[in-house]
Amino acid sequence: MSVPGGGESTATTDLSSSPSNPPEGRGSIPGIMLPPSSSSTQQYVLRSGRYVGRGGEVKVKRKCVEVACQPSVVFLLATVCMTALASVLLYYALNGHYWEMLNYDVDKVNEIVANNSTYLSVKWLFNDRVPVITYESGYTTPDPPKYLLPLHSGVWISCIDLEEKDFKDLQQLGYQKANKCVDHLDPYKDIPKSTEARASWQHRMQNLAIACAMVCLILLGSAIVVGLFGVCRPQISAVLVTGVIYVLSATFALFTLTIVHFKHKNRNDCEPLDVWTRLIPDLASSNEFRSARRITHGGSLYLGWAGAIVCVLASIMWILLSKMMRYNPITFST
Structure with a gap:
């Protein structure tokens, strides 16, 4: 039977x-x-x-097959898989450094230099990723060259988008700055503070994004603990609370994504972040190459959107699991 x-x-x-x-x-x-x-x-x-x-x-x-084929156990396994996927996506997205990226269009830079060839020249380094602009002033002492470096930025940090070896080679070629990254939590540690109103607005938006990301990560860790307790005991109330926690995690992840998205849209497409200009001062003094800048979203931002959507689905599955456990208790004994 x-x-x-x-x-x-x-x-x-x-x-x-x-x-x-x-x-x-x-x-x-x-x-x-x-x-x-x-x-x-x-x-x-x-x-x-x-x-x-x-x-x-x-x-x-x-039999073990009979235990594993219980409807509540099958739905539990699907919920755990969806939860693991959501947690991994959000963790790597919030800790990723590729939310925004700054690069230079090779053809556009060459066109600008060709139109001003009387006093400008360009030299490309590292497979046409770094343009070094030389100004011909006509004086005995030439102006120092300007290094237009690629950048990538996350929620927590902004860095020059070069390998460590390439960055050391760049310093040997004459680049004088020692900082490769700037921490958004402490941006004035090694770089002078800016007093511009635009910079203050960017800092407030960045701090809001950091706060929401921290709350989201804390909620993800709490959900894992509560979920394990609810499944191992099993406790219907703990399973229901796990679903609510994942709803909150998705909400704060959406806050972070929305802030970064509108921070990008509310400034000119070619305008760099203030932390970028403090990390690379040549950005602020090379307005003639403004049209050659390409500021785009990176892979971490898309991971964040995918993680937030999967997190919402995982929260719905946890809530449905709590309803299912009320009428079909989960039993692992054989």
Whole structure:
């Protein structure tokens, strides 16, 4: 007889024979030890893997396949997979350094230099990634060259988009700045503070994005702990709370994504962030190459949007799992 997990059924069993060797005919429960009873027939009800009746309680030994194929267990495995995917996507997105990227259009830079060839010349380094602009002033002491470096920026940090080896080679070629990255949490550690109103607005937006990202990561860690407790015990209330926590995690992830998105849209497409101009001062003094800048979104931002959507789906699955566990309790015993 196959025993469905979590459901309820009845079985009428003949107890006239010896309890240690129950009959295998119609209406019997094969393979289990039935308690002795004065009556010749006993009705048993299957509840959560046990037959319960007036004669006592009989534990049913189920196969591993029967345990794994319970509807609540199958839905639990799907929920765990969706939750793991959401957590991984959001973790790597919020800790990624490629939300925004700054590069230079090679053809546009060459066109600008060609139109001003009387006093400008360009030299490309590292596979046409770094243009070095030389100004011909006509004086005995030439103006220092300007290095227009590529950048990438995340929620927490902005860095020059060069390998460590390339950056050291660049310093040997004459680049004087020692900072390769600037921390958004402490942007004035090694770089002078800016007093521009535009910079202050950018800093406020950046601080809001950092705060939302920190809350999102804390909620993700809390959801893992509460979810494990709710599944291992099992506790329906803890499973429901896990779903609510993932809703909050998705909400704060959306806050972070929205802030970064509008911070990009509310400034000119060719205008760099203030932390970028403080990391690379040549950005502020090379306005003639403004039209050659290409500020785009990086892969971390798209990971964040995908993680937020999957997180919403995971929260819905946790809430549905709590409803399912109310009527189909999860039992892992065989």
